[in-house]
Amino acid sequence: MQAGFAFSRFADRLVSIVELSSSDLSLLANMPSSICHYGSCQHILQKGDQPDHCSLLLQGYLCWQDIDSGCRQITSIHVPGDVPDLYTFHDPRVDFDLVTLSPVVVASVPHAFFRDISMLSPSLARALLLLLLTDAASLRRWIANLGSRDASARVAHLLCEITERLRAVGLARDFRIPSPFTQSGLADACGISAIHANRVIGELRRTNILQWQAKTITINNWNELVRLARFAPDYLGLRGQDLDRTQPTDTPRSEPHEQSFEYRLHVL
Numbered sequence: 001m002q003a004g005f006a007f008s009r010f011a012d013r014l015v016s017i018v019e020l021s022s023s024d025l026s027l028l029a030n031m032p033s034s035i036c037h038y039g040s041c042q043h044i045l046q047k048g049d050q051p052d053h054c055s056l057l058l059q060g061y062l063c064w065q066d067i068d069s070g071c072r073q074i075t076s077i078h079v080p081g082d083v084p085d086l087y088t089f090h091d092p093r094v095d096f097d098l099v100t101l102s103p104v105v106v107a108s109v110p111h112a113f114f115r116d117i118s119m120l121s122p123s124l125a126r127a128l129l130l131l132l133l134t135d136a137a138s139l140r141r142w143i144a145n146l147g148s149r150d151a152s153a154r155v156a157h158l159l160c161e162i163t164e165r166l167r168a169v170g171l172a173r174d175f176r177i178p179s180p181f182t183q184s185g186l187a188d189a190c191g192i193s194a195i196h197a198n199r200v201i202g203e204l205r206r207t208n209i210l211q212w213q214a215k216t217i218t219i220n221n222w223n224e225l226v227r228l229a230r231f232a233p234d235y236l237g238l239r240g241q242d243l244d245r246t247q248p249t250d251t252p253r254s255e256p257h258e259q260s261f262e263y264r265l266h267v268l
Helices: 003-015 022-029 111-120 122-148 151-168 183-190 194-206 222-229
Strands: 034-038 043-045 053-059 062-066 073-078 097-100 104-110 176-178 210-212 216-219
Touching: 003 022, 003 053, 003 104, 003 122, 022 111, 022 122, 053 111, 073 122, 073 183, 104 111, 111 122, 122 151, 151 176, 151 183, 151 194, 151 216, 151 222, 183 194, 194 210
Parallel strands: none
Antiparallel strands: 034 104, 043 097, 053 104, 062 073, 062 097, 176 216, 210 216
């Protein structure tokens, strides 16, 4: 058990959306958890499960995926600090599959803990509610992207969102992120073919908006990626984060920050 590691990740996520007091953080510091490691393409939860715990992501990427449909549509992607199945402490029924996109580290946190802190702290109760509301807002944006934007805008928007969410918890501040995808995985997330995904990435490389090497995505021109995506992060509910969104058009030379998790992850 690595309670401190799990606590800090969860605290980072909550503080990105709501102000917490020292007493709130003390309650979080008592979070019980068991740490599990998974490889790529493994199931954390499957449709029909009724877990008695939530999965706090500490390292890597998870996604909700519709396996039964046959098209393996990805409906959301989760980054360190997220609790993608937080809703299960209200209703434990799982209707999609929670799958690893990369090697991950996950803390299993009992539902009882979330119930207890909600009763003990109005601020934490509000923070948990805001997490659920943010997930719902993200899903609405995801649907809008798939229904009304072309392939280039879909891919750009997804990359903007992942980058912004990582930066909100102290990661990817130099616009370099570990790639969560193969191109087929990117296609599943954006509702396009793998061939189309390959063409889009090729165009983003050709115009020097980004570099996409096997394990790392480097965004060379953040402003242009935002313009292409028509990306506005308000739906993420991030509060007053001190994120420098300006960026030179030159490729960043600094190494990625490695704040409490291994930054370079293997793709599928």
